[in-house]
Amino acid sequence: MSPTHANEAAVDPATPVQKNVKRKWVSYIWDTFDKSPEERRLLFKLDSAILTFASLGYFIKYLDQVNINNAFVSGMKEDLGLYGNQLNYMQTCWTVGYVIGEIPSNLLLTRIRPRYWIPAMELLWTVLTFSLSRCNTATQFYVLRFFIGLAESTFYPGMQYIIGSWYRKDELAKRSCIFHTSSGIASMFSGYLMDAVYRLGGRGGFKGWQWLFIVDGVISLPVALSGFVVLPDVPEISSPWYLSKEEVALSQKRMHLEGRQNREPFTRAKLKKIFSSWHIYLLTLLYIVFNNGAIGSQPVFQQFLKHSKDPKYSVGQINAYPTATYAVQVVTTLTYAWTSDSILGGRRWPPIIFGAIVNIISYVSLAVWDIPMGWKWTCYIICGAGFGISGLLMAWTHEICSEDNEERSLVIGSMNELAYVFQAWLPLIVWQQVEAPEYRKGFITVTVMSVIMFITTFVVRDLHHKEKKQKENRTQETEETEDFSESPAITPVDTKVPKT
Structure with missing residues (x-):
């Protein structure tokens, strides 16, 4: 049993939340196997709705984000005469739109219903993806890619905020990481899909790469529409058709036991508290170097093969x-x-360190470039081990910022926003299309980023540990004070000797 369940009986003896002190081995397979029947039913419904929609939504989001790379190396470059750095500019336009939208969207989610906002934005970027198939100049791509990025900015930080509003510590990493794997599956699928639709070239007057945008839109449309039906809000305002009132109350109780706070107004005192804490600065830095310390957004492997x-x-x-x-x-x-x-008992930092080490080994080797061909292929492939850390970083953030809902929302938005601020300009300098396939500056840059991620992870770990110890000490002092104040008064004994 995880530590998060240790003191539940003291909170509410009637709660159906699991209270066993000994963790069953089946919980290592899937955490719901070690919970009460009520929680198992609740989590099954939440996983079926939230996790399925999040994964499919991120799949189409990433599919519609990376399709430009597959289209570019599959005839778009030659058909439109894109022999300069136009691909870099298309990626930058998407990133600028993404950056502008992230924090405002996540702050809106603390005030409006996510079940309407997120699917509406999905529907918008689906329509814009269809429109890419009709572009015949670089400028048209720049404009549409900007608005696609703006619409897509709502999804990943927004869904991470929702996941963090429904799941507990021993459930978070698995859900966040399953959610994040959809990006890898989408990138794989986009490559296979491009290979398949390339053969459609000429049908209906469309080139093979144009068919990619059409098929992507067809895949995205039903997923976007399903969000209006299955996506819940956050527990305190949620009333989805598939949850009973008792299950909503249980969800609220679970978040109370986890220390996650409900939505509150943004006040000057709250903002001062958020920006005077190390949370927003170090967690944002950690996500910046993760997001920019890998080659996932750049078609470097494809360019290597193309050249x-x-x-x-x-x-x-x-x-x-x-x-x-x-x-x-x-x-x-x-x-x-x-x-x-x-x-690892809920520790997030060891896998992050492992990913950083794999990054450093891979990118140092590719920066050298003149290495055996077999090792070069190995480095291109194993560097994928550094792509999947996002879910852990988000889970860690939910835990570190659990006591303030608005801080949690703002920090998650800030992490994504500033990571993409760097991604908006950095590729124009270090991943220039005309320098393909060696990209020496790019490989050196991501190596440095990975070293910073390695160091920052240990700093965050130590500060978080210190913070938890201080909280435990304050709680212990409060309990001791309450115990003393509630103890019965002691009547003083009269020690005077009576007169004789």
Whole structure:
């Protein structure tokens, strides 16, 4: 049994939340196996709704985000004469839109109903994805990619906020990481999909790469519409059709036991408290170096294959072979989730350190460049182990900021926002298309980022540990004071000797 369940009986003896002191081995397989029947039913419903929608939504979000890379190396470059740094500018326009929308969207989620806002934005970016198939100039791509980024900015930080509003500590990492694996699966699927739809070139007057945008939109549309039906709000205002009033009350109680606070107004005192804490600064820095300390958003493997002369790879191979990197991402992300929640007892930092080490080994080798071809392929593939840390960082943030709902929302938004602020300009300097496939500056940059991530992780770990100890000491002092004040008064004994 996880530590988060240790003192539940003292909170409410009638609660159906699991109270066993000994953890069953089956909980290492899936955490609901070690909970009360009421919790199991609740979590099954939540997983069926939230986790399914989050995973499918992130799948289409990432599919619609990375399709530009697959289209570019599959004929778009030659058809539109994009021989400069136009791909970099298309990625930057998306990133600028994403950056502008993130924090405002996450703050809106503390005031409006997520079940309407997030699906509406999904529907918008789906329509815009369809529109990409009709673009025939770089400028048109720039404009549409900006608005796609703006619409997509609502999804990942918004869904992480919702996940953190429904799940407890021993449940968070698995859900966050399963959610995040959808990005790796989408990147793999986009490569296979491009290989398949490339053969449609010429039908209906569309090129093969144009068909990719059309098919992506067809896949995205039903997922976006389903969000209006299945996505719940946060527990304090939620009334989805699939949860009873008792189950909503149980959800609220679970968050109370976890120390997660309800929504409150943004006051000057609250903002001062948030910005005077190390949380927002170090957690944001950690996410910046994670997000920019990997090559996941850059088609470096594809460019390496496209520039190869001996042997020369087909369009299908250029799109298919790099999916091995995302397969590594999926496997390692799920491994991180289960080991962090179960074997490591809720500690998030060891898998993050492992990912940083793999990054450093891979990117130092690629920066050298003149290495054996087999090792070069290995580095391109194993660096996927550094892509799947996002879910752990989000789970860690939910735990560190659990006592303030608005801080949790703002920090998550800030982490994503500033990570993409860097992604808006950094690729223009270190991942220039004209420098493909060696990208020496890029490989050196992500190596430095990974070293910073390594160091920052230990700093956050130590500060969080110190913070928890201080909280435990304050709680203990409060309990001792209450025990003393509630003890019966002692009548003083008269020690005077009576006169004789």
